[in-house]
Amino acid sequence: MAEMxxxxxxxxxxxxxxxxxxxxxxxxxxxxxxxxxxxxxLNDAPDIGQATKERVRLVAGQIxxxxxxxxxxLRTGKTNVISLILSVETxxxxxxxxxxxxxxxxLAGTPYHLIVTPxxxxxxxxxxxxxIVETGSADGVIFSRIxxxxxxxxxxxERGFPFATHGRTAMxxxxxxxxxxxxxxAEIAVRRLAARGRERLALLPPPANLTYCQHMSTGFARAxxxxxxxxxxxxxxxxxxxxxxxxxxxxRMMRSARRRPDGFVCGSASAAIAVISGAEAAGFEIGRDxxxxxxxxxxxxxxxxxxxxxxxxxxxxxGAFLADAVTRTLAGVPPGELQRIDVPPDA
Amino acid sequence: MAEMxxxxxxxxxxxxxxxxxxxxxxxxxxxxxxxxxxxxxLNDAPDIGQATKERVRLVAGQIxxxxxxxxxxLRTGKTNVISLILSVETxxxxxxxxxxxxxxxxLAGTPYHLIVTPxxxxxxxxxxxxxIVETGSADGVIFSRIxxxxxxxxxxxERGFPFATHGRTAMxxxxxxxxxxxxxxAEIAVRRLAARGRERLALLPPPANLTYCQHMSTGFARAxxxxxxxxxxxxxxxxxxxxxxxxxxxxRMMRSARRRPDGFVCGSASAAIAVISGAEAAGFEIGRDxxxxxxxxxxxxxxxxxxxxxxxxxxxxxGAFLADAVTRTLAGVPPGELQRIDVPPDA
DNA sequence: GTACAAATCTGAAACGATACAGTAAACCCG
DNA sequence: CGGGTTTACTGTATCGTTTCAGATTTGTAC
Numbered sequence: 001m002a003e004m005x006x007x008x009x010x011x012x013x014x015x016x017x018x019x020x021x022x023x024x025x026x027x028x029x030x031x032x033x034x035x036x037x038x039x040x041x042l043n044d045a046p047d048i049g050q051a052t053k054e055r056v057r058l059v060a061g062q063i064x065x066x067x068x069x070x071x072x073x074l075r076t077g078k079t080n081v082i083s084l085i086l087s088v089e090t091x092x093x094x095x096x097x098x099x100x101x102x103x104x105x106x107l108a109g110t111p112y113h114l115i116v117t118p119x120x121x122x123x124x125x126x127x128x129x130x131x132i133v134e135t136g137s138a139d140g141v142i143f144s145r146i147x148x149x150x151x152x153x154x155x156x157x158e159r160g161f162p163f164a165t166h167g168r169t170a171m172x173x174x175x176x177x178x179x180x181x182x183x184x185x186a187e188i189a190v191r192r193l194a195a196r197g198r199e200r201l202a203l204l205p206p207p208a209n210l211t212y213c214q215h216m217s218t219g220f221a222r223a224x225x226x227x228x229x230x231x232x233x234x235x236x237x238x239x240x241x242x243x244x245x246x247x248x249x250x251x252r253m254m255r256s257a258r259r260r261p262d263g264f265v266c267g268s269a270s271a272a273i274a275v276i277s278g279a280e281a282a283g284f285e286i287g288r289d290x291x292x293x294x295x296x297x298x299x300x301x302x303x304x305x306x307x308x309x310x311x312x313x314x315x316x317x318x319g320a321f322l323a324d325a326v327t328r329t330l331a332g333v334p335p336g337e338l339q340r341i342d343v344p345p346d347a
Numbered sequence: 348m349a350e351m352x353x354x355x356x357x358x359x360x361x362x363x364x365x366x367x368x369x370x371x372x373x374x375x376x377x378x379x380x381x382x383x384x385x386x387x388x389l390n391d392a393p394d395i396g397q398a399t400k401e402r403v404r405l406v407a408g409q410i411x412x413x414x415x416x417x418x419x420x421l422r423t424g425k426t427n428v429i430s431l432i433l434s435v436e437t438x439x440x441x442x443x444x445x446x447x448x449x450x451x452x453x454l455a456g457t458p459y460h461l462i463v464t465p466x467x468x469x470x471x472x473x474x475x476x477x478x479i480v481e482t483g484s485a486d487g488v489i490f491s492r493i494x495x496x497x498x499x500x501x502x503x504x505e506r507g508f509p510f511a512t513h514g515r516t517a518m519x520x521x522x523x524x525x526x527x528x529x530x531x532x533a534e535i536a537v538r539r540l541a542a543r544g545r546e547r548l549a550l551l552p553p554p555a556n557l558t559y560c561q562h563m564s565t566g567f568a569r570a571x572x573x574x575x576x577x578x579x580x581x582x583x584x585x586x587x588x589x590x591x592x593x594x595x596x597x598x599r600m601m602r603s604a605r606r607r608p609d610g611f612v613c614g615s616a617s618a619a620i621a622v623i624s625g626a627e628a629a630g631f632e633i634g635r636d637x638x639x640x641x642x643x644x645x646x647x648x649x650x651x652x653x654x655x656x657x658x659x660x661x662x663x664x665x666g667a668f669l670a671d672a673v674t675r676t677l678a679g680v681p682p683g684e685l686q687r688i689d690v691p692p693d694a
Numbered sequence: 695g696t697a698c699a700a701a702t703c704t705g706a707a708a709c710g711a712t713a714c715a716g717t718a719a720a721c722c723c724g
Numbered sequence: 725c726g727g728g729t730t731t732a733c734t735g736t737a738t739c740g741t742t743t744c745a746g747a748t749t750t751g752t753a754c
Contacts, residue, residue, distance in 0.1 A: 021481070021482075021483070023739095023740055023741085024740065024741070024742095025740080033703080033704090034703065034704045034705075035704085035705090035740090035741085035742095036703075036704055036705075036706095036742080036743090037702080037703055037704065039740095039741065039742060040703090040742085043742085047701070047702060047703080048701095048702070048703080049701075049702060049703085052702080052703085064481075066481075066482055067740080067741075068421070068739085068740050068741070069420075069482070069484065069740095070417045070420035070421040070426075070739080070740075070741090071417075071421055071709095071739075071740030071741040071742090072740080072741055072742080073416075073417035073420075073709090073741090074415070074417040074418055074421050074708095074709045074710065074711090074739090074740080074741070075708075075709050075740080075741045075742050075743085076709085076741075076742065076743095077709085079417075081462075086447070086448075086451075088448055088452065095444075096443065096444035096447065097442075097443035097444055100433070100443065100447070100463055101433075101435060101465065104433075104463055104464070104465040105435065105465065108465060113462050113464075113484070114462060114463050115428075115460050115461060115462045115463070116447055116451055116461050116462070116463055117451070117460075118448060118451040118452060118455060134368070134411075134413075135368075135413055135416070136368070137416065137460070243646065273646075273647055273650050273651070274650075276650070276651075277650040277651075299590065300620055300647065303620050303621075303623070303624040304620070304623075304624075304651040304652070305651070370709095370710055370711085371710070371711065371712095372710080380733075380734085381733065381734040381735075382710090382711085382712095382734085382735090383712080383713095383733075383734055383735075383736095384732085384733055384734065386710095386711065386712060387712085387733090390712085394731070394732065394733080395731095395732070395733075396731080396732055396733085399732080399733085414710080414711070415709085415710050415711070416710095417709080417710075417711090418709075418710030418711035418712085418739095419710080419711055419712080420711090420739090421709090421710080421711075421738090421739045421740065421741090422710080422711045422712050422713085422738075422739050423711075423712065423713095423739085424739085
């Protein structure tokens with residue numbers, strides 16, 4: 001084990017004006033105050049004189065003091081870390097980078113750091129959450145792929161551990177979340193496909209275990225009912241399926257007279273690519289033989305298949321809101337005030 | 348400031364069999380050994396008996412002991428954190444999520460955590476690096492957007508701080524890196540466009556300050572020379588420009604008889620979308636009026652513009668290699684052994 | 695002038711880990 | 725069997741911070 005940049009800390013109790021990074025001791029020495037006083041002054045404690053506080057803050061600012069995170073963490077248990085738990089089943093298009101950037105933008109300027117914890121939802125849904133709680137390696141967590149009865153939500157709430165979710169549960173637990181109104185999305189999507197004269201619509205949904213699958217299906221079904229359109233069911237694949245599987249299934253549907261849709265509502269941009277590709281491979285053309293609606297946070301569809309019905313979903317805003325929700329939870333804001341549903345505009 | 352999940356730690360020196368998370372003290376109490384012995388046993392120190400080591404490890408395993416990171420960090424300065432420094436100018440398509448997943452996959456099972464630090468390359472190239480070194484908030488860093496004379500590389504090496512870069516410098520400093528052979532990429536791209544009979548080629552390069560811009564330009568120029576083709580220069584825009592700017596510039600080029608290329612070599616997938624879109628908006632068709640080559644880690648181009656010449660770049664492998672490079676640097680492996688250039692296959 | 699309260703400030707202890715400088719026992723040698 | 729070495733283990737100090745329980749000074753009331 002090589003120890004790089006070791007600073008050889010032998011040599012007895014060193015004076016306040018030490019060499020390395022300034023600590024409370026350094027400030028205490030410079031101001032002539034006690035370490036305790038300096039600490040309390042910087043934390044704006046009520047029993048420290050105003051003049052002293054200002055003097056301490058001035059010195060601290062001048063010498064570029066920053067509290068040692070390990071010291072704080074050891075003493076208080078506060079890590080100043082927010083953990084984003086990411087599925088390794090990457091939604092390659094857009095979600096991850098936008099979410100990450102939204103979060104870290106909002107965290108910049110706060111004492112919080114963002115750490116990314118990967119997990120495999122199939123084998124280990126509770127693993128990372130449990131790890132974080134048990135080891136106390138973060139003050140709060142953010143995660144997505146929320147289920148109606150989400151064990152992570154229950155686990156965290158039972159232990160009073162702060163979190164915010166990207167998506168809603170169907171539980172009676174009130175917790176911070178950001179969600180896109182997928183019910184509304186599906187309705188709008190159907191409406192706009194209907195406006196193009198489409199009548200036989202298929203929904204390529206998210207995996208059935210996720211809450212927003214139900215939302216999307218509900219909105220889809222209701223709009224179909226209202227407009228008196230036909231649903232062509234898709235059962236074999238979801239937006240999480242491999243592209244090849246989606247393409248194959250769409251190909252089969254298009255080639256079958258009975259099961260052929262003339263419109264698709266798609267749960268993700270990535271899946272939409274596969275749908276279009278599968279339909280085209282079977283000889284069908286978007287805009288002519290079928291239409292497709294999709295959520296997108298990127299402008300790719302609009303460029304490559306201008307006929308696509310695109311409804312914008314803002315993952316960066318989601319990240320920013322979630323970061324905010326967690327830090328405000330840590331500041332004591334009640335969860336009921338930290339919920340938002342992003343409703344797509346009807347236009 | 349609400350304190351959640353506080354565990355009320357009053358009550359005098361508590362016994363070894365405490366309530367909360369097990370510490371070295373817990374194990375010491377259970378085994379009847381001293382705390383020091385337990386620590387050294389777990390760290391496989393040479394002066395601890397074999398039998399004792401095994402006994403300690405057994406107990407530690409049974410009760411699920413995990414070292415307190417804050418304790419270790421405070422005492423030793425070791426954070427067990429790798430920081431990925433990400434530009435907020437997101438390369439939305441593919442790079443970020445793949446890199447993040449590649450890194451965290453490789454870090455899983457090690458004691459290392461991944462933290463993501465955002466920065467704005469225009470205003471603050473050195474900022475996050477300096478912050479990390481000064482506050483000691485990570486053991487090593489990974490970053491991209493490398494310049495031939497990269498101040499971050501110099502800064503880190505001067506201070507002996509471990510790092511690995513995604514991209515190369517032109518400096519004499521030997522350091523760990525992963526790079527894609529962009530020179531080779533450009534050559535292959537040109538060759539394949541030439542094979543389609545294209546003769547007037549334009550390169551949409553990365554920003555000129557990045558090292559791989561030079562690599563790509565060199566490869567491009569050399570292949571043009573060798574095959575006796577014409578270069579149509581692009582000066583106004585790079586792959587980092589706004590899509591609108593790229594579209595506009597490509598539109599102008601296509602409409603001008605003198606400046607019209609019949610082939611594009613593109614530095615990124617995102618930019619390629621804009622190029623195609625710009626050319627199509629001007630009434631030109633890929634495969635008929637022009638061809639385009641692009642690096643892609645996703646399979647979108649192949650689906651939407653089947654004529655595209657796609658050369659695959661594996662960002663996940665990059666992430667895995669870089670994570671490995673940093674941890675191995677920390678383990679004392681010399682930097683010269685931690686370099687890799689990913690050469691795209693000629694096929 | 696005494697008693698009490700308020701306003702400021704402070705040392706010691708603790709969080710969990712490891713480095714250092716030992717100590718105790720066993721072993722080896724002539 | 726004394727002296728020296730080796731083996732195995734341990735107490736103390738320390739990293740930087742905050743909490744706790746005072747301590748000191750000043751102000752106020754009677």
